[in-house]
Amino acid sequence: xxxxxxxxxxxxxxxxxxxxxxxxxxxxxxxxxxxxxxxxxxxxxxxxxxxxxxxxxxxxxxxxxxxxxxxxxxxxxxxxxxxxxxxxxxxxxxxxxxxxxxxxxxxxxxxxxxxxxxxxxxxxxxxxxxxxxxxxxxxxxxxxxxxxxxxxxxxxxxxxxxxxxxxxxxxxxxxxxxxxxxxxxxxxxxxxxxxxxxxxxxxxxxxxxxxxxxxxxxxxxxxxxxxxxxxxxxxxxxxxxxxxxxxxxxxxxxxxxxxxxxxxxxxxxxxxxxxxxxxxxxxxxxxxxxxxxxxxxxxxxxxxxxxxxxxxxxxxxxxxxxxxxxxxxxxxxxxxxxxxxxxxxxxxxxxxxxxxxxxxxxxxxxxxxxxxxxxxxxxxxxxxxxxxxxxxxxxxxxxxxxxxxxxxxxxxxxxxxxxxxxxxxxxxxx
Amino acid sequence: xxxxxxxxxxxxxxxxxxxxxxxxxxxxxxxxxxxxxxxxxxxxxxxxxxxxxxxxxxxxxxxxxxxxxxxxxxxxxxxxxxxxxxxxxxxxxxxxxxxxxxxxxxxxxxxxxxxxxxxxxxxxxxxxxxxxxxxxxxxxxxxxxxxxxxxxxxxxxxxxxxxxxxxxxxxxxxxxxxxxxxxxxxxxxxxxxxxxxxxxxxxxxxxxxxxxxxxxxxxxxxxxxxxxxxxxxxxxxxxxxxxxxxxxxxxxxxxxxxxxxxxxxxxxxxxxxxxxxxxxxxxxxxxxxxxxxxxxxxxxxxxxxxxxxxxxxxxxxxxxxxxxxxxxxxxxxxxxxxxxxxxxxxxxxxxxxxxxxxxxxxxxxxxxxxxxxxxxxxxxxxxxxxxxxxxxxxxxxxxxx
Numbered sequence: 001x002x003x004x005x006x007x008x009x010x011x012x013x014x015x016x017x018x019x020x021x022x023x024x025x026x027x028x029x030x031x032x033x034x035x036x037x038x039x040x041x042x043x044x045x046x047x048x049x050x051x052x053x054x055x056x057x058x059x060x061x062x063x064x065x066x067x068x069x070x071x072x073x074x075x076x077x078x079x080x081x082x083x084x085x086x087x088x089x090x091x092x093x094x095x096x097x098x099x100x101x102x103x104x105x106x107x108x109x110x111x112x113x114x115x116x117x118x119x120x121x122x123x124x125x126x127x128x129x130x131x132x133x134x135x136x137x138x139x140x141x142x143x144x145x146x147x148x149x150x151x152x153x154x155x156x157x158x159x160x161x162x163x164x165x166x167x168x169x170x171x172x173x174x175x176x177x178x179x180x181x182x183x184x185x186x187x188x189x190x191x192x193x194x195x196x197x198x199x200x201x202x203x204x205x206x207x208x209x210x211x212x213x214x215x216x217x218x219x220x221x222x223x224x225x226x227x228x229x230x231x232x233x234x235x236x237x238x239x240x241x242x243x244x245x246x247x248x249x250x251x252x253x254x255x256x257x258x259x260x261x262x263x264x265x266x267x268x269x270x271x272x273x274x275x276x277x278x279x280x281x282x283x284x285x286x287x288x289x290x291x292x293x294x295x296x297x298x299x300x301x302x303x304x305x306x307x308x309x310x311x312x313x314x315x316x317x318x319x320x321x322x323x324x325x326x327x328x329x330x331x332x333x334x335x336x337x338x339x340x341x342x343x344x345x346x347x348x349x350x351x352x353x354x355x356x357x358x359x360x361x362x363x364x365x366x367x368x369x370x371x372x373x374x375x376x377x378x379x380x381x382x383x384x385x386x387x388x389x390x391x392x393x394x395x396x397x398x399x400x401x402x403x404x405x406x407x408x409x410x411x412x413x414x415x416x417x418x419x420x421x422x423x424x425x426x427x428x429x430x
Numbered sequence: 431x432x433x434x435x436x437x438x439x440x441x442x443x444x445x446x447x448x449x450x451x452x453x454x455x456x457x458x459x460x461x462x463x464x465x466x467x468x469x470x471x472x473x474x475x476x477x478x479x480x481x482x483x484x485x486x487x488x489x490x491x492x493x494x495x496x497x498x499x500x501x502x503x504x505x506x507x508x509x510x511x512x513x514x515x516x517x518x519x520x521x522x523x524x525x526x527x528x529x530x531x532x533x534x535x536x537x538x539x540x541x542x543x544x545x546x547x548x549x550x551x552x553x554x555x556x557x558x559x560x561x562x563x564x565x566x567x568x569x570x571x572x573x574x575x576x577x578x579x580x581x582x583x584x585x586x587x588x589x590x591x592x593x594x595x596x597x598x599x600x601x602x603x604x605x606x607x608x609x610x611x612x613x614x615x616x617x618x619x620x621x622x623x624x625x626x627x628x629x630x631x632x633x634x635x636x637x638x639x640x641x642x643x644x645x646x647x648x649x650x651x652x653x654x655x656x657x658x659x660x661x662x663x664x665x666x667x668x669x670x671x672x673x674x675x676x677x678x679x680x681x682x683x684x685x686x687x688x689x690x691x692x693x694x695x696x697x698x699x700x701x702x703x704x705x706x707x708x709x710x711x712x713x714x715x716x717x718x719x720x721x722x723x724x725x726x727x728x729x730x731x732x733x734x735x736x737x738x739x740x741x742x743x744x745x746x747x748x749x750x751x752x753x754x755x756x757x758x759x760x761x762x763x764x765x766x767x768x769x770x771x772x773x774x775x776x777x778x779x780x781x782x783x784x785x786x787x788x789x790x791x792x793x794x795x796x797x798x799x800x801x802x803x804x805x806x807x808x809x810x811x812x813x814x815x816x817x818x819x820x821x822x823x824x825x826x827x828x829x830x831x
Contacts, residue, residue, distance in 0.1 A: 094621070120621070126651070131610045131644025138614020141599050142549065144621060146614075165604050166611055173592040175585030176805035178599065210806050210816075219808035251813070299813045337821040 071242070076231040079109045083147065085244045086217075087117050090145060096123035096132060097149030097186070106151045107187060107231050133159030133184070137166045140182040140221075150186035153202045153225060160205075167221040168211035181219050187228035189269060190320055190369050196357035199365075201225075201321040203267070204330070207297040218250060227269045251299035255308065259290030262379055263308040265331060266318035267294040270351075270370050274318055277375035287383060297327065302334055309340040316349045316379050320369050323352040349382040351375050468493045469765065477699040481681050481719075483688035486706035490698060494767045500542050500697055501762060502776055504534040504755050507558050509780040510567050513788060514557065514574055518732045522792075523574045526603075527590040528555040532727040535754035536661055537562050539700025540629060544708060549619070551599040551612040552631035554591035555661075559631070563598035567787035577794035585805070586797045606632060606639030609658070613645040616656035616717075627708045631659045635666020637680050646684050646717070655711035657704075658684065658719045661694065667730040668739040681721035694722030695752040698761070725752065800825070 073081075086093050095110060101124040104111040114122040125132040129150065136148040150156040156163065167180045190199045206212055206223045213220045240246060256271065257278055264274045274291045281287040290308050294301065309315050315335060317328035328350035335341055335348055354368045473488040511529040518527050530537065533555075540550070541562035552559050560570055573593060576586045584592060592601040599615060602608035612630030619626045636642065637660050649656040660680040664671050671678045681689030692703040700722060707718050725748045729736030736745070762768040768776075803816045803825030816825040 126644070126647055128641075128644035128647065130641040131613070131648050134607060134610025134641060135614035135617055135645065135648060138551070138599070138611035138616075139618045139621070140614070141611070142615040142618030142622075144618045161604055161607055162610070166602065166607055170600075171808060172805050173584055173588040174594045174600070174805075175587050176809065177584070177594055179808055213807065213811070219811050 071237050071239075072234040073237045074232055074234045075226070076107065076109055078235075078237070079226065079231075080111060080113070081242075083110065083113060084116065086147070087113065087121060089244070092143065092145045093147065094121040094123060094139075094144065095147045095149060096125055096136060098125055098127055098132075098151045100124060100149050105149075107228070109226075109231070110149070129155050129158035130162065133162040134166060136182055136184075137162050137180060140167070140180045141170070141178060145181050147183045147185060150184065152191075152198065152228065153186055153188040154198050154200060156184065156186065156202070163206070163212075163221070163223065164209055168209050171220070172211060179219055180221050183222045183224055185224035185226060187231070188225035189227045189229070190353070190358055190365075191228045193360060193362060193365065194358075195360045199358035201268075201319070201353065203297050203319070204321050204326045207300075207327065207330075208325075209298075212298060213250065213296075217247065225268070230269055248295070251296045251301055253295055253301035253304040254293045255290060255304065256293045257289065257291040259288040259312065261288045261312055262314040262316060262383055263290045263292060263305070263312045264316050264318055264375070264379065265292045265294060265305055267297065267327075268320070270318045270320055270375075273370060273372045273375055276372045277379065280372065280376055281379055285380065285383075287379065289379060300330075300334075302338065305331070305335070306338045306340040309335060310343045313343050313345040314382050315340075315344065316351060316375070316382050318351045318370055318375055318378075320353045323350060323355050326350075326352055328352055346382050346384075349378045351378040471698070471765075473696070473699050473702060474693075477693045477696060478703065479681065479691035481679070481684075481689035481691075483690065483710075483718075485690065486702050488702075490702050492698065492765070494765075496542065497698075497758070497762060497765075498767060500538050500701075501755070501758050501768070501773075502780070503538045503541075503562060504697065504758065505776055506567070506780045506783060507534045507538065507561055508755060509777075509784045510561060510570065510787075511557060513784050514571070515728070515732070517571070517575065517788070523590070524576070525589055526554065527574070527732045528730065529728050529732075530555050530558040530726065532748070532753070533661060533663060533694070533724045534558060535697035535700050535758075536631075536659075536694050536722045536724055539697040540659070540704045542697075543701045543704035544627065544629070546597060547624075548626050548708065549597045549599070549612075549615045549628040550631070551608045551615060551628070552601070553605065553608055553633065553636065554601065554603050555633075556591065556593050556601045559598060560593040560595055560601070563595040565593065565595050567784055568790045571784075571787050571791040572794050575791050575794075577791055577796055585801055587801070587805070606636040606641050608632065609636070609639070609642045610645040610648075612658075613649045613654060613656050616649065616654040616711075617652070619655055620652070625712055627655050627657055627711050629657045629659055629704070631661055633666060634660060634662040634664065634671045634678070634680060635669065635674060637662075637683065638675055646687055646719075649717040650684075650686050653714065653716045656717040657707045657711055658687075658717065660719065660721045661724055662721050663724050663726045665726070665730065665739065668734065670739065679721075681719055684717070684719040687717050687719050689719035689721065691721040691723060694724035695754045695757060697754055697758050724754075 083095060087095070095113065097110075099106045100110040101114040101119065101122045103124075104114070110122065133148055133150075133156070136146040139146050150159070163184055167182055167184075170178055170180050188203070189201045203225060206225075211221065213222050257275060259278065262281075264278065266274050271291065271293055274289075278289040278291060281289050290312055292305060292308060305315070315331070317331045319327045321327060323329070328348075332348045332350065335344070351370045351374050353370065356368060358368055359365050468491050471490050471492040473490060475488070477488065478485040508531055511531045514523060514527065515529060515531075517523045537558035544550075546564070550559060550563060557570055557574075561567065570593065573584055573586055573588065574590055576589070584594060588594070588601060591603045594600050599611065600608070602611065609630055609632050612628055616628035616630075619628060630645075632639075632642065642658075645656075646658070648654075662671065662678075662680050666674050677683060679691070681691040683689070690703055690707070693699045703720055703722075707720055710718055726736075727745055727749060759768070759773055762773070763770070806812065806816065814826070818824055
């Protein structure tokens, strides 16, 4: 099942979701679907992992994802289906949020659900995030399994106290006597031309909170981050994923592209850029990049990353969040603390959003987030000191320098030694 | 009636309280009550003030045994808080600690009106509610002292502000945050059709939080069985109600939600109001706002002596004219439900109970260090390990069975 995931892209569930903050696998995101809302909280971030498929991907990349893809589904429809399955599976599950009912969802994720489940379970709220998020937490404490939709996670800032203080910490503070099975979900990440207050990635915010997780059938609070720009993107989906009992494992990363020279770690929308960058790196530099879709931000699948780094000896972290104290910062620290550090041939490279509030102007906005080019540059920089990646011209330069150094050592010191010459070359050039 | 002209801002509520403090019990039954006897009783005029509703009846039934139990609980609660105060000063209790001394009638009166199936949520001044919701003095003191009792509420992970019990959801440390959470608990009762009421307590300071009005709006919109209970003790930390609130008629601040101001120093009035409120919300009339006019004798928390923003005379005046325990005691004596010597025995018993609880708590061990890593996630859904302070320090989660 897991094996299929990468190829299929996120399945319906995840497929769509961009990232869950808390992160779990993409599927959990929906959490709904896969993870029953039980609980308290893990955050999951979905990466758009699987997601896959961006339209921009080349056909070859796409093939990787979809093996025998019987069907295609947009992220939006996958989320919708996952919600429906969870609503059918458990009477205690209900969806509340702004415009989720009569309006069919600001992004149409909840389209048709009001007609199917009625106003008792698909609930339109006033535009009062602290009020309805707090209410959803209370309903979870009293035995229900709410799915609390934020129109976007930018507005969840109004209610972040309830996500963190009221939901994530309660189980611990109560010594295990109280549970808070709730899913907070909605679009996250940078969007197009909407300015600083509506365009930001909250993965690292929620990812830093113990007690948060991702996924609906999980008994913990889950934050499920969906990427606003990915809702309409389609991904191939298998019959297995379409089955109502299909669940993605939370906390399990997915290797969506095998490679041997460098490991790219990302989640959500930037995964698409990673895939494209990997093709360019292969074509232009002969670099074979391995790409890991985190799917879940917390729990974070450190084992998969470490194993990959031990194989490739290089790590590039890609995220659209701010660089300071972001996911890449944590990944760097985790790698330093793991046995993978001894396998690194170069320092970890971070490709992130710029450390600026998101600007409105089109040209400035384009400079604020990772692109295929920045990922390619970051990866080339990472591998710049590694001989196996050097092109013919560079090799010629090295051989020339080596020869010069050999001759110099003969002239000056009188005892030509290839070993000595190599040491000098190494000293001066590296 | 006022002892100090600077107290004019309290005039409305104090005059309300002082009227009731005269405790003119008008007995309809003149015969001496026998054990477990129930008598008719009329609450003093001015016990209630209404907003957009008819008041509850002032004529109530008073049962001897039940009333004596209420008295015992209030005495025990005060003894518990007084002891906590001492333990704090001797450094056995640390951190924030908010005592409810003076406000006992609210917690005990409310509990007397409801059943264990009803739901209660409050803020950080929660020791009293934790006690009436079923936790023992031993459990509460052990939690406060960070020492693990077997019956402990939160495994010493919550402390003074975060205590829990069955159908009691804490103990929220963020001013006002418990209000929408409480609306959610009421929502669940409506969703599950349980016919249970939810009492959501907050202070006069929290009453100005925006999320309180968000919760009002949603609960009225959806007709939730939510009873908002503003414990108006006249001060949000050191800021008096009139300095924080444009309108100090907290019972009328629901606008479209009917309200009732209650003499919160009269436990019988509190009980009657809470009982009336339960009937109200369970007959699908929607939410209610109750304002319990009460008073805290101590500071906001242990770091506040409580005398910099009010006079000692004001506190003394409240204690001598409006004390909820003295008030109920006088009634019990008037009704011949208790004798002076019996009340002394109740005081003694409470002291012995708390002393014993302190002794037990002192003998409790501190929590096992492995507890640091438990209950971050629900049992069975936790990660394989949790990072400690450095990479070699790792907690493997093992929940206690």
